[in-house]
Amino acid sequence: MAHLLFLVFSVFSAVCAAGIVLSRNSVNAAMFLLLSLLGIAGLFVSLDAFLLAFLLLLVYAGAVVALFVFIVMLLDTGGGTSPARSLVAKLAGLVALALIAAGLGSFALRGRLAAPGAAGIPAVGASLKAYAYQLFTLYLLPVEIVGFLLLITMIGVIVLSRKEEGNP
Amino acid sequence: MDVFLNLPVLVQVALKGLAVICVMFPIAGACSMAERKVSAWIQSRPGPNRTILPVFRWVPVVGPFLQKLGAFQLAADGLKFLFKEEIVPGQVNRLYFILAPVIAMIPALSTVTFVPFGASIDHAGRVFPLMLANVDVGLLAVFAVASLGIYSIILAGWASNSKYPFLGAMRASAQLVSYELSLTLSVLPVFLWINAPGTAGTMSLAKAVEFQSQAGFWGGAWFIITMPVSALVFIIALFAETNRQPFDMPESESDLVGGFHTEYGAFKWALFFVAEYSNMIVGSGVFVLLFLGGWNPIPWVSLATLAGWLGIAGHPVLVGAISILIFIGKILAMLFFFMWVRWTVPRFRYDQVMEIGWKKLLPLAIANLVVYAIGIALIQK
Numbered sequence: 001m002a003h004l005l006f007l008v009f010s011v012f013s014a015v016c017a018a019g020i021v022l023s024r025n026s027v028n029a030a031m032f033l034l035l036s037l038l039g040i041a042g043l044f045v046s047l048d049a050f051l052l053a054f055l056l057l058l059v060y061a062g063a064v065v066a067l068f069v070f071i072v073m074l075l076d077t078g079g080g081t082s083p084a085r086s087l088v089a090k091l092a093g094l095v096a097l098a099l100i101a102a103g104l105g106s107f108a109l110r111g112r113l114a115a116p117g118a119a120g121i122p123a124v125g126a127s128l129k130a131y132a133y134q135l136f137t138l139y140l141l142p143v144e145i146v147g148f149l150l151l152i153t154m155i156g157v158i159v160l161s162r163k164e165e166g167n168p
Numbered sequence: 169m170d171v172f173l174n175l176p177v178l179v180q181v182a183l184k185g186l187a188v189i190c191v192m193f194p195i196a197g198a199c200s201m202a203e204r205k206v207s208a209w210i211q212s213r214p215g216p217n218r219t220i221l222p223v224f225r226w227v228p229v230v231g232p233f234l235q236k237l238g239a240f241q242l243a244a245d246g247l248k249f250l251f252k253e254e255i256v257p258g259q260v261n262r263l264y265f266i267l268a269p270v271i272a273m274i275p276a277l278s279t280v281t282f283v284p285f286g287a288s289i290d291h292a293g294r295v296f297p298l299m300l301a302n303v304d305v306g307l308l309a310v311f312a313v314a315s316l317g318i319y320s321i322i323l324a325g326w327a328s329n330s331k332y333p334f335l336g337a338m339r340a341s342a343q344l345v346s347y348e349l350s351l352t353l354s355v356l357p358v359f360l361w362i363n364a365p366g367t368a369g370t371m372s373l374a375k376a377v378e379f380q381s382q383a384g385f386w387g388g389a390w391f392i393i394t395m396p397v398s399a400l401v402f403i404i405a406l407f408a409e410t411n412r413q414p415f416d417m418p419e420s421e422s423d424l425v426g427g428f429h430t431e432y433g434a435f436k437w438a439l440f441f442v443a444e445y446s447n448m449i450v451g452s453g454v455f456v457l458l459f460l461g462g463w464n465p466i467p468w469v470s471l472a473t474l475a476g477w478l479g480i481a482g483h484p485v486l487v488g489a490i491s492i493l494i495f496i497g498k499i500l501a502m503l504f505f506f507m508w509v510r511w512t513v514p515r516f517r518y519d520q521v522m523e524i525g526w527k528k529l530l531p532l533a534i535a536n537l538v539v540y541a542i543g544i545a546l547i548q549k
Contacts, residue, residue: 027264027326034319050305054312062315063345069322070341073334128305128371129363 005046013039026072030065037061051128184300188280196445201242203507210511216241252434257328260431264327269432269439272320275313276446282309283453284374286495287463288488289472295381297374298488306373307359310454311352314409317447318344320440321411321418321428328431336427339518340411340418346525347408347415353533354401357540358391358458364548373454377462381470388468392459397536399459401529406451408525411444413510417518452502453495460498463491 016039019032037060044053085093135143175183201216208215216238224231224240234240256262284299284306303309318341325337359371362379380390392399408415419427426432429440456462464470471491480486516524 050303051308054305054308057312058308058315062312062318063348066315066318066322066341066345069319069326070338073322073326073338 002046009039009042030069030072034061034065051131188277192277192446193442196442197242197246199445199503200441205238206507207511219244249435249438254434257431259329261327264323268320268324268327269436272440272443275317276443279310279313279450282306283450286488286492287471288484290484305371307371325428330431332424333428333430336418336424343408343417343521347405350401350529350533351405351409353537354398355458356537357395357398360541360544373457376458380461381464390461390467401533404529410447410451412506414513414516415521417521420515448506452499456498463495465494
């Protein structure tokens with residue numbers, strides 16, 4: 001049952017992720033992003049990581065993608081299709097595709113995924129307290145740095161969007 | 169109970185889902201009915217008082233009473249929505265236009281499963297909550313799933329491909345994301361207090377009720393008494409999140425015709441309203457559990473004490489039934505409060521909504537959190 005759920009959710013989110021890249025209508029792409037996030041939340045639930053699943057839903061599916069859709073609708077009310085790409089963009093796309101193909105090919109031919117042993121992963125549990133303890137002890141510095149980065153972004157947005165006096 | 173637990177998992181899930189639909193649809197319908205009657209009383213009008221089933225016309229006292237109360241209007245309205253022609257306007261994006269009301273229903277009905285609706289006391293005297301899905305992160309689950317409801321409004325407005333619905337959708341997306349912050353911050357003091365040092369961390373709604381049913385003056389006080397600012401911020405944010413007046417920007421009839429649902433009619437329109445009332449019911453439920461003592465009858469009197477007074481302490485089923493009645497009674501009182509506010513307070517302007525959300529409610533919620541964090545740290549040291 002768990003194995004089947006894992007397969008269903010992972011295939012679902014992978015297909016939706018492909019949908020994000022392939023759909024030309026930007027509202028469709030945003031909806032695929034939402035579905036892909038739902039699939040990942042399902043994966044977290046099947047791993048018993050309820051907190052991560054619901055935080056993912058609350059922050060990304062509930063707020064971030066909603067703002068994406070907001071911006072898409074604000075900029076382009078038709079939800080429209082993207083314009084024809086220039087020659088440079090097409091060339092860059094080809095190069096990127098070749099790189100990805102080369103990477104995947106070399107991985108398929110020679111690569112090996114070394115799964116870390118269960119002993120190597122510290123068992124801290126999936127409870128609320130375990131997460132909070134880790135965030136405030138071992139990972140305090142990264143959390144603070146990310147928070148600071150967000151603060152910088154916020155101040156930057158306020159500065160950029162402020163209207164000059166007498167020059168609206 | 170054992171019979172139910174022995175059924176296959178999928179059958180259990182289907183039965184639970186059916187139960188949610190069978191409970192929420194009639195209550196939501198009754199709410200739309202009550203809304204019209206309450207608005208009529210507030211505005212000194214009789215309200216709906218004509219509809220009657222032919223059979224009841226000849227019942228002496230009860231028939232006219234139900235007619236005056238408008239009790240049959242509910243059935244008439246429901247049938248009207250069912251039999252009206254389903255129109256899909258020509259200019260819309262068909263897929264998203266039809267999908268939007270369906271998407272509205274999904275989060276509105278799934279959040280119900282995370283809300284404990286009563287409690288019972290087994291023979292050993294332990295209190296256990298009655299709920300459909302007992303997850304440790306209860307409140308977070310409600311917030312997370314409820315936050316997905318925004319897509320129905322955005323998609324409805326966008327797919328309608330016309331000016332007013334589009335404006336309604338834009339307002340909705342900005343408003344809902346803004347007030348979610350205050351909503352989440354306002355409940356943090358409650359859970360700071362519940363998760364005292366040395367206890368296993370929890371976000372469970374049933375645990376919050378347990379904390380309001382302890383002995384002693386501070387143990388029995390509801391959180392609305394000990395944390396009034398949290399309760400105030402939560403209820404204001406809840407009005408905004410459920411698009412209720414004075415925050416019903418997405419549909420404000422006087423400037424946007426019908427807002428996001430201008431192009432909708434018949435049953436698709438009705439689904440939006442069942443979803444709105446369902447969100448109100450779940451929101452009121454969460455408020456009752458967090459701040460109004462859940463299934464405890466009055467402050468400082470817990471369910472167990474009441475059961476002792478009534479002499480039914482040994483009957484889990486009776487105690488469960490009484491707790492559900494108390495809980496539903498509180499929710500109905502909250503719903504009446506929602507309607508009371510709607511027909512008393514005029515609608516805000518959109519800029520006022522944003523200003524209240526970001527410049528007043530959010531700082532208030534943060535200040536409240538800081539003050540309570542310091543206070544709780546000092547008390548629980």
